[in-house]
Amino acid sequence: MKHFIAFFSLGILLSGSVDAQETSPGVVSGNISVLFQSYQEDSLIGAVVPPSKSGFNAYSNINYTQGNFSAGFRYESYLNSVLGFPGRFKGSGIGYRYARWSDPEIGVDVTVGNFYETFGSGVLLRSYEDRNLGLDNAMDGVRLLLSPLDGINVKMVYGKQRLDFDSRLVNSEGIIRGLDVEISLNDIIPALKDSKLRVIPAYSFVSKFQEGGNIIKEDTLILELPENVAGWEYGATIHYGMWKGGIGLTKKINDPSADNGYIYKEGEALMYYLTGNIKDLTFLFQRSTTDNMSFRSDRDLLLFDAPINNIPAITKPHTYNLAATLYPYATVINGESSFRGELYYNLKRGSKLGGKYGTKMSLVFATAYSLDTTNLSGVDGVVYGYQRNSWGFGDSLNVQDISFEIERKFSKTFKAKAMYMNLIFNTLATPVTTDYKGLVNANIYVLETQIRTAKRQSLRTEFQVLTTGKWRDEEGELFKQDKGDWATVVAEYTWSPHWFVNVTDQYNFGNPNIEKRVHYLYGSAGYINGSHRLSVGYGKRREGIFCVGGVCRAVPASSGLEVIFTSSF
Amino acid sequence: MKSLLIAAFFLSAITLDTYAQSIPSVKLKDLTGATIDTGALENDGNPIVICFWATWCSPCKRELNAYMDYYGDWQEETGVKIVAVSIDDSRSTNRVSPYIMSSGWEFEILLDPAGDFKRAMQVMNAPHTFLYNGKGNLVWSHNSYADGDEEELYEELLKLVD
Numbered sequence: 166m167k168h169f170i171a172f173f174s175l176g177i178l179l180s181g182s183v184d185a186q187e188t189s190p191g192v193v194s195g196n197i198s199v200l201f202q203s204y205q206e207d208s209l210i211g212a213v214v215p216p217s218k219s220g221f222n223a224y225s226n227i228n229y230t231q232g233n234f235s236a237g238f239r240y241e242s243y244l245n246s247v248l249g250f251p252g253r254f255k256g257s258g259i260g261y262r263y264a265r266w267s268d269p270e271i272g273v274d275v276t277v278g279n280f281y282e283t284f285g286s287g288v289l290l291r292s293y294e295d296r297n298l299g300l301d302n303a304m305d306g307v308r309l310l311l312s313p314l315d316g317i318n319v320k321m322v323y324g325k326q327r328l329d330f331d332s333r334l335v336n337s338e339g340i341i342r343g344l345d346v347e348i349s350l351n352d353i354i355p356a357l358k359d360s361k362l363r364v365i366p367a368y369s370f371v372s373k374f375q376e377g378g379n380i381i382k383e384d385t386l387i388l389e390l391p392e393n394v395a396g397w398e399y400g401a402t403i404h405y406g407m408w409k410g411g412i413g414l415t416k417k418i419n420d421p422s423a424d425n426g427y428i429y430k431e432g433e434a435l436m437y438y439l440t441g442n443i444k445d446l447t448f449l450f451q452r453s454t455t456d457n458m459s460f461r462s463d464r465d466l467l468l469f470d471a472p473i474n475n476i477p478a479i480t481k482p483h484t485y486n487l488a489a490t491l492y493p494y495a496t497v498i499n500g501e502s503s504f505r506g507e508l509y510y511n512l513k514r515g516s517k518l519g520g521k522y523g524t525k526m527s528l529v530f531a532t533a534y535s536l537d538t539t540n541l542s543g544v545d546g547v548v549y550g551y552q553r554n555s556w557g558f559g560d561s562l563n564v565q566d567i568s569f570e571i572e573r574k575f576s577k578t579f580k581a582k583a584m585y586m587n588l589i590f591n592t593l594a595t596p597v598t599t600d601y602k603g604l605v606n607a608n609i610y611v612l613e614t615q616i617r618t619a620k621r622q623s624l625r626t627e628f629q630v631l632t633t634g635k636w637r638d639e640e641g642e643l644f645k646q647d648k649g650d651w652a653t654v655v656a657e658y659t660w661s662p663h664w665f666v667n668v669t670d671q672y673n674f675g676n677p678n679i680e681k682r683v684h685y686l687y688g689s690a691g692y693i694n695g696s697h698r699l700s701v702g703y704g705k706r707r708e709g710i711f712c713v714g715g716v717c718r719a720v721p722a723s724s725g726l727e728v729i730f731t732s733s734f
Numbered sequence: 735m736k737s738l739l740i741a742a743f744f745l746s747a748i749t750l751d752t753y754a755q756s757i758p759s760v761k762l763k764d765l766t767g768a769t770i771d772t773g774a775l776e777n778d779g780n781p782i783v784i785c786f787w788a789t790w791c792s793p794c795k796r797e798l799n800a801y802m803d804y805y806g807d808w809q810e811e812t813g814v815k816i817v818a819v820s821i822d823d824s825r826s827t828n829r830v831s832p833y834i835m836s837s838g839w840e841f842e843i844l845l846d847p848a849g850d851f852k853r854a855m856q857v858m859n860a861p862h863t864f865l866y867n868g869k870g871n872l873v874w875s876h877n878s879y880a881d882g883d884e885e886e887l888y889e890e891l892l893k894l895v896d
Contacts (some may be wrong), residue, residue, distance in 0.1 A: 192755050196856040226856065230758070269759050269771055283848035293823075293849065296858075318761070318769075349769065363767040404767035409831055440831045447832040477825035482790040507829065509836035525836065548885045615796075621882030661882030696862065696875045731877070733856035 177502030191231030196733035198296065199223040202247045207724040209683055210705055220247030224296060238262040242332060249720030250299040256332030261303055279303045282322050284345040284369040288434055288458065289398050290414050291475040292326060302472055303327045305336055316352025320345040326462050328471050337471040339375040339462030363404040370397045373462050373473060380427055382547050384431060385708065388429070396418045396432065396460060408441035423467050424459035428550035432457040435556055449507040453479060454556045456536055464632040468546055478503060479503035480531045480566045485584065485611045486671070487631040487653050490709045492590040492597055494533070494564045502558045503533035529582035531566045534558035562592040562604065578617040586611055601647035605635035627655035632675065650675025666690040671707055696731040755872040757784070758854040762844040765831050766868055768842060772851055779868040780813030783887070786852060787864045788822045789829045794861040797879035804884060812891045816841040821852050821860055841852050863887065866896050
């Protein structure tokens with residue numbers, strides 16, 4: 166708290182000194198988010214009531230900007246945190262504070278305190294927040310951004326990172342140091358200034374320090390834990406008009422951790438992609454292999470705790486709830502080999518097939534397999550675990566996701582969108598359910614319509630069905646995989662620009678267990694005024710899985726009232 | 735004592751005459767790889783609309799498709815420029831370019847994969863739309879999108895040219 170006060174005293178003093186030179190007194194901006202849930206018992210869906218009977222998460226960012234100077238903080242409150250949030254987030258206090266001075270003219274930008282930073286694709290360093298999910302690995306230290314010449318951007322970071330919140334910020338044990346250099350060749354070589362071909366090479370280096378010690382393997386093998394673990398990435402992005410390609414090769418030295426079973430194998434990752442178009446057909450192809458790239462500021466932590474980097478999932482982030490929340494894929498953090506291909510095509514406005522307003526179509530394919538590896542034996546096996554034979558695919562499928570979408574506006578008042586998706590999902594690789602172990606084969610069908618019913622009023626509906634394949638038990642009886650078939654109906658009515666009501670019913674009509682064929686009915690209504698939004702909801706919330714950055718967290722089923730208020734100013 | 739100091743800070747902040755907010759300065763890339771300083775965004779003294787969206791955000795795409803239907807007329811009448819800022823992170827930022835090429839959007843597209851500009855603009859949920867007048871001062875903002883909201887934006891735009 167002393168540091169916090171010192172921060173703002175400095176800020177106010179500095180702003181005062183700048184005041185003497187300029188007339189602008191500065192600007193205050195910020196936002197507020199409040200989430201309140203009250204709980205009722207519902208044995209049908211397994212909803213239990215926590216001792217506090219309600220959950221309350223709130224935070225507010227307050228920022229003050231005066232010319233090149235800015236400072237701010239975030240006040241957070243978990244009294245107690247809502248169900249599904251990290252339960253150890255508790256109390257109220259300052260969870261984030263910073264002061265920053267930035268002068269774009271001379272290319273200097275300094276931040277002290279908390280900051281978020283990502284190097285390249287984030288495979289080496291990504292400190293970020295997703296407050297809705299309780300994710301926050303903000304850095305706490307110093308960041309220096311330099312741009313000595315147009316086209317050269319240098320980032321330096323040094324600090325710890327947020328692990329927890331207990332009425333104040335709690336950082337994890339390790340220290341993180343990083344350097345990132347990106348050079349836009351076109352900006353530093355005058356002859357290339359106006360070239361359509363734009364080349365941007367980049368280099369990143371990240372190292373963590375954590376006190377070491379020894380570990381004992383197989384009772385007799387005493388191994389020393391590395392205290393400093395470094396990783397580096399060579400990357401380049403190439404643009405040619407709207408075509409774009411990129412490649413990144415990352416390495417990390419041995420980093421025995423709870424994630425990899427304390428093996429001393431080095432980590433590697435190779436990713437490349439290409440996007441472009443051939444006439445009206447646009448595409449994206451992406452290939453990625455990551456091997457032993459889990460990187461945390463505390464080697465003994467798992468799941469959501471203290472990740473330094475982020476390995477993005479290969480599958481597309483889905484928007485319809487059955488596709489997005491029943492089988493969300495998260496990267497297998499110890500290694501996988503994956504591919505993604507996407508095609509987009511637009512039937513033009515006014516054409517015979519495209520209709521008056523045109524028709525949009527997309528086809529997305531994504532798959533991930535285990536790595537192509539051989540397990541080592543003897544002492545090598547104990548120390549290094551395995552060796553990777555190639556950058557290619559292994560034998561075990563983690564996920565395969567194919568989806569086709571078509572969207573058409575039929576008239577000024579009616580538009581519709583349809584989606585078909587086939588999903589093969591290995592619940593052993595990404596454990597999103599305990600009801601079925603193995604490959605779930607699911608088909609998902611969605612129809613979304615929107616009708617303008619009157620001036621500034623519209624009705625939007627979604628009809629979704631998910632069906633799963635069958636499996637045979639030892640006695641030869643057939644069952645639906647996992648929780649069986651689901652249907653979702655969403656109806657939303659809006660009065661622009663202020664009001665909305667929404668009713669959502671998720672019905673697990675094909676659950677192999679007849680007692681669990683439950684309707685999860687949830688209704689909400691809300692008011693929006695500019696950047697302020699209030700919504701009040703009531704009903705049953707299905708247990709769900711949130712997956713971010715290679716890890717998933719289960720959110721238990723709950724039932725009751727929910728009030729959400731967000732505002733920015 | 736602590737509380738007093740905090741209260742003093744708040745008070746000092748609040749008693750300052752709050753000046754209109756201008757666009758904060760964050761370095762982002764556009765779809766051709768060029769670096770754009772958001773603080774230097776300008777439109778020859780005409781209004782600028784900044785809209786935060788993502789490829790996974792259905793209401794965002796509905797909003798920008800609706801704007802696209804009127805963009806030609808709005809530009810003629812008000813000279814407005816729309817800047818659509820994608821907050822797709824490293825998982826989906828590569829999907830932006832093929833999506834844009836097939837969408838027919840004529841907006842200026844910026845990529846904010848680390849969410850730096852989103853944070854600087856205090857955005858919590860997408861879509862979130864901001865309207866700046868020709869002097870670069872914030873005059874209107876709106877969170878979320880419902881069919882018909884584009885008419886409110888149009889009315890706000892007309893106020894700026896009257």
